[in-house]
Structures are given as structure tokens and as C-alpha cells.
Amino acid sequence: MDPRQNQIEVISEPRQSLGQISHLALDIGGSLIKVVYFSVSRDDCTDREGESSANDTLGVFKGDKHPILEGRLHFAKFETSNINDCLEFISSRKLHLGGFQHHENLAKDKNLIKATGGGANKFAELFKEKLGIDLDKEDEMDCLVAGATFLLKAFHHEAYTYMDGKKHFVQIDQSNLYPYLLVNIGSGVSMIKVDGEDKFERVSGTNVGGGTFWGLGRLLTKCKSFDELLELSHRGNNRVIDMLVGDINGGMDYSKIGLSSTTIASSFGKAVSNNKELEDYKPEDIAQSLLRMISYNIGQISHLNALQFGLKRIFFGGFFIQDQPHTMDTISVAVHFWSKGEAKAMFLRHEGFLGAIGAYMSYPKNKLAHNQSMQIPLAASYAADPNYNPLNADKESMECSVYAA
């Protein structure tokens, strides 16, 4: 088990004892468990205000004005079907113990771990039994919105558009963030109209989502993991299997209704019209056809919902996207085509962890807040590299503060 593990640097500012800062939050979805946890990074300890000093062995620095604990917010994911790997991961790192590994002063609420996603109900007993912790369920939509809104407010380089193979980071005017449509593509898809920090509604969704891609993809290609299936799809050519307008029309456009000959008329439609069996198709072509079908469909339904509510901005999150060029390109094209360029598809750098970050922020005694002095080492060149995945970049860090309110 090799979880995709990423680290974001965090500056923690404890106002109460360390034992009251919770360090673990979970988003347990139908297909994936997303884990967010905080750890002290002793090497990173610095006196950011020039007036702090170390006061104990826990890496806590207290300055006169701003006591600062530096550490990292880590991200990891596990397949829900391999939940034991996740339990073992948490157990071996003692993440469920509330304080730090070597801190014995456990507070009352140390065994309450914030969790969201449907699995917070389903696996509550398992977590109690194996780790002795109680999952404290937070509403999934609440967490998604809290996570997305925090990220959009906190980071200049969180949201980006993707067109013609290029990312363009979008500066979000914080005073003009709302309203927006948040589309979270997990196993299924939720579409949430967000009008304000605490004012939102799940207006739509679709059952054709990441679970469909992965599930159908496994059946059709025998891929063993979601990542493998995605990787496969890059090398494919969907035109081998999809029926294009030109295939039906003798190579011609159907220009009267605005469809070019290369538009997909029917996903998988060519698998009908010849005598090939499943094994005669390349798995990579199938994977790409599937990816385009689902991405385009989600883009279209998202656009139609945005249109209904007059929303011009659609932010796409969730683990389905995985910073994949074909996925983002297809979603972007769908939104652009159907909205005639009126609406904009935007993607979030921390796409897969919206719910988990939201859950982390839901501890009544923790507040993950924007640190005004944050510096994000994002080079401008990222914008030109379609394959850049910030979550894979070792050096990426986001600075923010955990307040024990």
C-alpha cells in the first residue's frame, strides 16, 4: 500500500494546551478514504515574528504576540475497500491519540475524531473496535463547502482554468467569491450552489461519476487501480470506439445544428457496428472513451445547473479529476461549448481533499485560518506545464494557522 501522501506546511498557533488540538480528520467516501493529519516538524521551527522562543520539547514556540507551532498538514488516501490499510496507517502513527506521539496529557475529547462522507456512519463501529475512537460525523456538504471556501479564500493559486493544454491560475476576488457552483466528483457527483460561507444548497448531482469510471473501467480493462486506469487513458484514442458525427454522416459536419464531424455523437457507439469483441479493443482506447464520456457528461450537467441559477463560475473538485489533462480538457470543453463561452470551468489544486479539510476545520477548538503572510512557492512556469501536479511536488507548502480557539 503506497498512499498518495502529500504534505502541506502548516503553522499552528495554539492558544490552549496542545492536547486540545486535534490532529486527524477523515473523509470516508464510497471508493476512497481521504485523511488529513497534522504533525510537528521540528526542523521547520522558526520564530516567525522574531520574538518567539521554544518553550518545550513539543516544538511549540511562543512569542509575545504570536506563539507559533510549525508543522505540516499531511494528505493521504486509501481505497475504502482496503480500509484496514488506513486503520493500520493511523494506528502506526498514533494519529488517533489526539496529542502528539510523545505527549501523554490527553484531553477529554481526544478520542473523538472528525469524519465526513457516508463511511463515517458505515465504519463507525470498525473505528471504535480497532482504534478505540469515536467518529464524530460532520455533514458531507458542510465539509465540502467549508474546505472549498477556505482554499479559495486562503490561496492565490488555488483555482485555475484549463484550456488548450494550459493551466491559468485565476485570482479570486475574495469580496466577490459568491455565488459559485461547487461540483465534487467522488464516486457519485454532488453539485452545490454556494451563496455564502454558511449559505449553500445541494441543488443537483449525478450517479455517473468517479465510481462509474473506475467500476466500468475495471470491468472493461482489468486495471487494478484507479490511478492505473487514468494512466492508461492517456495513451488511448477514443475515436476507435466512440461514434463521431462524421462516422454517421459520411465524414461530414452536421453544421446546421453546430456539430462538427469530430464531435462524439455516441460514446461507445462504434462497439455496436462491427464484429469486434471486448478483447479486440485496446484497454487504453476503452479507458479514454470512458473518461471522455463521463467527464463530458459531468461538464454538461454542471453547466445546465449553473445556467439554471445564473452562476458563471463552476469549481470542480474531487478525486476523479486528479489533475488529469484529458479530464480537465473534456470538462472545460463541455462547459465552454454548452454555455457558449459564458461560464467557466475551474479546478482546485487540492481537489480531492475538500471534504477532509472541511472536517479538519470543524473541530470546535481548531480553526484552520488563512495566514496573511503565507508564501506559496508556485513558479509561473507551472501554468505552462499541463502535467504539473502540485500534490506530487515535494516542495509545495501552504502556510496557515491552527488556532485552538
Add this chain to the structure above:
Amino acid sequence: MDPRQNQIEVISEPRQSLGQISHLALDIGGSLIKVVYFSVSRDDCTDREGESSANDTLGVFKGDKHPILEGRLHFAKFETSNINDCLEFISSRKLHLGGFQHHENLAKDKNLIKATGGGANKFAELFKEKLGIDLDKEDEMDCLVAGATFLLKAFHHEAYTYMDGKKHFVQIDQSNLYPYLLVNIGSGVSMIKVDGEDKFERVSGTNVGGGTFWGLGRLLTKCKSFDELLELSHRGNNRVIDMLVGDINGGMDYSKIGLSSTTIASSFGKAVSNNKELEDYKPEDIAQSLLRMISYNIGQISHLNALQFGLKRIFFGGFFIQDQPHTMDTISVAVHFWSKGEAKAMFLRHEGFLGAIGAYMSYPKNKLAHNQSMQIPLAASYAADPNYNPLNADKESMECSVYAA
């Protein structure tokens, strides 16, 4: 090759010579070729006005007021990939010769056959070469709308709703027919906003349609025909493969956002979370999951488009539907759920032949018109039989007139 062949009784009222009445029209789609042709039915000859009399051996009866030629409008379909079967069918019946088999007085335009669908371009050369006929291409959207509007105006029992396993025929007030959304589910799906007989626009569509069902279904189940796949889907249980809200949520509803535990959260989502391979699933379960995924998706996108334009009535046509309970139920549930009961999904008895009927009506010298005295032998009991397929019923007949204008 055993085409699904159905007959609808037609009363032809020639105002010019028989040779100028065209008897064949085609709708050549990506997956299916739909054929409409007229033949004299000597046995059916009757003097409908009580004043007509036979005037020749062609089955033409001319009354003082209403000369009547009785015959039948036949319907047949072929797989586009087996187009040679279609050519053979037309050739063996001499349907392409303009007049009747034993009528030698061929008119000038006898070799121009009306055709619609993308294949009217693609296969034009083939028809010329094999049958010596020129396909006279009619726009696909024009034909779909002409066919649907004719059927809706002409027949009291054309449109019906489907809920809880029951059909309910809907009386369409002819003065209040417009506007409506016409959703034609062929290989792909077209959504047309119809505001009047000649006032309509293709406002949307989706590449997830009948070709997707059939194509993916073939790959996953090895079914050899669309009908076989549909039949298979009846016996399946989609819950074996689909991830339901309850599966994610530990059996609970997600009532805060209005989702019951049995709602499909992610089509094919369960194929992710265990170690089963394709061959471990029953083909019928796969077929039903696929059918529900696509039907629901089309229902949802249709609703969103109807909502955008304030349309309360959505008519679904196209060969995908095939009068199938699961298909109609899923589409109906989707439209009902998403519109909160505001919009109504309706189905058309002659669903698959809208385009072909429209093409048949497009001959400048033919007009297929509503005969006021039509009588449709539809028993009320049909409404209670979810499996009743009017197109399979020998005795069904629709009376209308072909005017040679």
C-alpha cells in the same frame, strides 16, 4: 434477418396518378435503419364513405367525395452494420420502384427516395450502386419534428405516461400542443424545443444514448443484438453492481439532501470495491445497471433543458425506449424527481419511427394527413399491461390519408 416489422393501416387518397405517390422513406441512423413503406392491402379495401367503388386492380377506390386507396404503412428496422439486409429487403419487394410492384407507369421522380439520418449522406453511393436510386436527403431534425407533431396531432392514443408499471394515455389538446421538448434517443440523443409546426430548435443533446447502451452492453455481456440486451436487462438486478446511497452510508438515507438509501449514488460503483472480475457478474445485472444509468442520465438532462426553457411536457422517442418498462420507469422517475413533479415524461407509441415518418411526409407530392374518421382499436386494458407493445400487435392500425397534392 428478421426485421421487426409492423404494420399500420393507411388509407391513401390519391389526387394524382398512383405513380406519383412515393412509397418508401428511410431514416438511416448510426445504429439502425428505419424503413417506412406503403403497400396496397386488397383485402382491406372498403368503401369508407359508402359511395366509393373499385376502379382498377390496384386497390384504388374512388368515391364521389373521397376516393380512397386502402393500404398499410409498414415499419421495419435493420442494423446499419447489416445494411445489405436492408438493401435486399427493399430490392426483393421492389419498394424502390416508386409505384406498386405490378404498376409499370413509373413517374419521373421514381428514383428519388426520401431519406434522413446521417446515413443518408454516408450510404448515398451504396444505394445508387445497388438499387439505382438517389437518396433525397431531408434534415434529421425537420423529420423528427414533422413525424412527432403529425403523430401527436393525429392520434388520441399516441402519447402516454408511465408510472408505477402502468401506462396512461394522455389526450393532447391540439390547440395547446406547443411548446414541448422532443427527446429522440437514437445512437446519440437530440433534444429539440418545438414551438410550432415549423418553429423548432435543437437546443441540446447527449452522446450517452442508445449506442452507448448497446456498445457498452455488447462489450460487457457479449450480447449479439440490441433486443437481446434489452431482454437480458429485465431479468437483472442493478443493485449488485451499482453503489447505492445506503451502501456508502451504512444502510442509512442521506435525508438532509433528499436521497434515500436506495438511490443510486454511483452507477457501477460497486464494481470498484471488491475483487470480482467481469465474468463474476451476471450479464443481466450488468445490462440492468447500464440501462438505468443511461435512462436516468437522459431523463435528468432532458429535465434540465425543459426547465431552462420553461417546458412542462417532454416527449421521448427513438428506438432506445422500445416500450421497455425499466427504461420508461427510470426516465419517468428522473424527470419526476428532478422537476419535483412539475414536468411530465411522455412516450410515443411510434417512438422509433418519428424520423422515417417525417421523411415519408416530406415528399412534395405526398401528404400523410390525419383522417378525422380514424378509429384506433386500442383497448383500455392496454393501459394496464406494461408489456404491451403496440408495434407488435397485428391488429393495430392507424388510419390516415396520403394525398398526392
